[in-house]
Amino acid sequence: MSGRLEGRGAIITGGATGIGRAIAERLVADGARVAVGQLDAGSYTAPAGAELWELDVRDAAAVEAFVARAVAELGGLRIAVSNAAITGPTAIAPFMSHSVELFRAVLDTNLVGPFAVAQASARAMIERGEGGRIINIASINSFVAEEFSAGYVSSKTGLLGLTRAAAVELAPHAVTVNAVAPGQIFSESGREAEALREEGSGLKYLHYRDGPLGAGGEPQDIAGAVAYLASDDARWVSGTTLVVDGAFLAS
Numbered sequence: 001m002s003g004r005l006e007g008r009g010a011i012i013t014g015g016a017t018g019i020g021r022a023i024a025e026r027l028v029a030d031g032a033r034v035a036v037g038q039l040d041a042g043s044y045t046a047p048a049g050a051e052l053w054e055l056d057v058r059d060a061a062a063v064e065a066f067v068a069r070a071v072a073e074l075g076g077l078r079i080a081v082s083n084a085a086i087t088g089p090t091a092i093a094p095f096m097s098h099s100v101e102l103f104r105a106v107l108d109t110n111l112v113g114p115f116a117v118a119q120a121s122a123r124a125m126i127e128r129g130e131g132g133r134i135i136n137i138a139s140i141n142s143f144v145a146e147e148f149s150a151g152y153v154s155s156k157t158g159l160l161g162l163t164r165a166a167a168v169e170l171a172p173h174a175v176t177v178n179a180v181a182p183g184q185i186f187s188e189s190g191r192e193a194e195a196l197r198e199e200g201s202g203l204k205y206l207h208y209r210d211g212p213l214g215a216g217g218e219p220q221d222i223a224g225a226v227a228y229l230a231s232d233d234a235r236w237v238s239g240t241t242l243v244v245d246g247a248f249l250a251s
Contacts, residue, residue, distance in 0.1 A: 183245025
């Protein structure tokens with residue numbers, strides 16, 4: 001345990017598996033008190049050292065209640081990470097048959113959800129007067145598009161705009177807002193999408209082309225980036241996106 005986040009209350013949405021779980025366990029290891037919000041939480045086990053609570057980020061009232069509970073049970077809120085997302089095979093559809101219903105569902109979870117989390121968390125942070133860190137998990141698809149992913153690409157591109165807009169308005173309150181954009185990460189959803197490709201489904205993913213540092217990273221690589229942005233080392237970093245992609249976008 002490094003202790004650099006010692007005693008700080010932290011919430012993570014969609015943190016029961018994959019990248020979110022790795023983030024939760026890293027923040028716990030750094031000394032934070034962590035609550036994970038997860039849809040159908042009863043179907044999962046809590047990350048080591050963290051609380052696991054039910055949360056649907058599409059429900060703004062539920063988000064407000066979740067944040068209030070975190071403030072009460074964690075001794076305040078200093079860190080909020082929006083990781084919950086519709087991704088992988090469930091977000092895939094060719095453009096001409098990509099339904100409006102799927103498009104809205106993806107945006108509701110991937111963009112409107114982080115807005116609700118950031119707004120509720122900022123209120124709690126401002127009221128306490130100690131500043132805070134809001135971190136959105138974006139994607140390399142915030143910068144480059146790929147086939148069959150109109151909703152996902154739109155949501156992750158919009159998330160960068162939300163990050164910048166919130167960073168400007170929350171700066172007077174010492175609340176920083178940043179994003180982390182993973183490249184190919186070998187989490188559960190990433191492996192499912194890779195399996196589809198290997199089965200010859202015809203689905204093409206830009207991020208499955210090997211980058212200069214190899215085929216892909218691990219969830220812990222994203223957790224390390226989040227831990228940095230959550231720490232005092234990043235006190236002067238806000239409104240930006242940290243790309244963690246093994247130099248994929250650079251190549």
